[in-house]
Amino acid sequence: MIDLDDTDRAILRALVEDASQSASALGRRFGLSQPATWRRIRRMEEAGVFRGRRVEIDHERLGFGVTVFLGVKLATKGRVSLEDFERAVSAIPEVQTVQHVLGVYDYRLRVIARDLSDFERVLRRRIMTLPGLGQVDANVLLSEELLPGPLG
Known part of the structure; x- marks a missing residue:
């Protein structure tokens, strides 16, 4: 288990909302530099907190209602x-x-x-x-x- 601080949790919540956000955009949002944000994301990814980033498909828009x-x-x-x-x-x-x-x-x-x-x-x-x-x-x-x- 990895220890997450409030900033890590905030970054994680933001990525859950929209995984396409860049580290620099997240850094601006949470008052961190891009490298510091990237290190936090990388640390969580390496610890297995999340595995990659996925595209969420809207099946209904593709005709699967x-x-x-x-x-x-x-x-x-x-x-x-x-x-x-x-x-x-x-x-x-x-x-x-x-x-x-x-x-x-x-x-x-x-x-x-x-x-x-x-x-x-x-x-x-x-x-x-x-x-x-x-x-x-x-x-x-x-x-x-x-x-x-x-x-x-």
């Missing part, structure tokens, strides 16, 4: 390996995340589709044919708010 979370329970864990299931589900382009979870389900999937009929096509033709698939439970996303979490 439906997001569905699937709870997947495998039929029999011994008959198909988890790796086989993970490999097969990861090959489906509409599946955005695959999470191996503990609880009622074995996996939680985030699936995007153009609309509900497109989701039905993905479900019937791709997901329901996965090796070892047992029970599937679907929850359609109505709205989502991304929060930075407890950054202090």
